[in-house]
Amino acid sequence: MSVVCVQNIGQNGNQLFPTILACITACIHNLNVKHFTNQLVKFKIPKQYDFVYDKVIHTNNPLHNSNKNMNIVMKRTYYQNCNIFNPFRNKIKNEILDLPSVVPNKTDIVIHLRLDGFNHKGYNSHIIHPSWYINILENETFDKLYIVMATKSGRIKHKQEPHKKIYLEHFSKFNHEIISQNEYDDFNFIRKFDKIISSNSTFSWWAAFCSDASIIYLPPYWESRMTKLSTIGDVSKIIRDSYVYVNIETMEKVPITFQ
Structure with missing residues (x-):
């Protein structure tokens, strides 16, 4: 069972929308997902599952509850909507992406x-x-x-x-x-x-x-x-x-x- 998306859509910033959404979907629905690469960020290695689903759905709303217990194929689109990602901001920063530590700059x-x-x-x-x-x-x-x-x-x-x-x-x-x-x-x-x-x-x-x-x-x-x-x-x-x-x-x- 897995979730797949089209990564090759625009440049690196554009590509983060479908790939990060695929990773969120994998977390929410307990699905396998590719370990993506991107020149802007590094992804953490996703969790892997060994059970199998037969049903496949093609959708541009992969997070919907109706998509549970099935394989998900995300339709090719940009997914550039902040309302999709803001509820998962902490999960993206801490569980999906492997962001390096930075020294905060509060004066400039x-x-x-x-x-x-x-x-x-x-x-x-x-x-x-x-x-x-x-x-x-x-x-x-x-x-x-x-x-x-x-x-x-x-x-x-x-x-x-x-x-x-x-x-x-x-x-x-x-x-x-x-x-x-x-x-x-x-x-x-x-x-x-x-x-x-x-x-x-x-x-x-x-x-x-x-x-x-x-x-x-x-x-x-x-x-x-x-x-x-x-x-x-x-x-x-x-x-x-x-x-x-x-x-x-x-x-x-x-x-x-x-x-």
């Missing part, structure tokens, strides 16, 4: 910027305008600002490098430092902060979700209209003021659109 603040791959054709960019982040920063107290972002993205990096510099100049009035390591280290760097400002990136959302932050600022909209990631536990806050997208090649504001 961290933001994640998602610039690469989000400008699309410019008019339909999903890059958040820097004014959204700055509005939050100006209403917060902190010693130092850390900006986590990818800077080693090959083709996109070379094309957007001059535009990134202009974008980052908006943060020049803050005492800040750019952090850009590998994905695993960047993910866990974000986790250690007590104050986190998340971009509209699933990488950023999961890093904040796996943290012990006391305040997490979240955007009101995401790339897909179907994405519902407006809450993390009872510590998140949606900021709608100044939320707009920007064409990074012109730094002109563009309206909210969805993929």
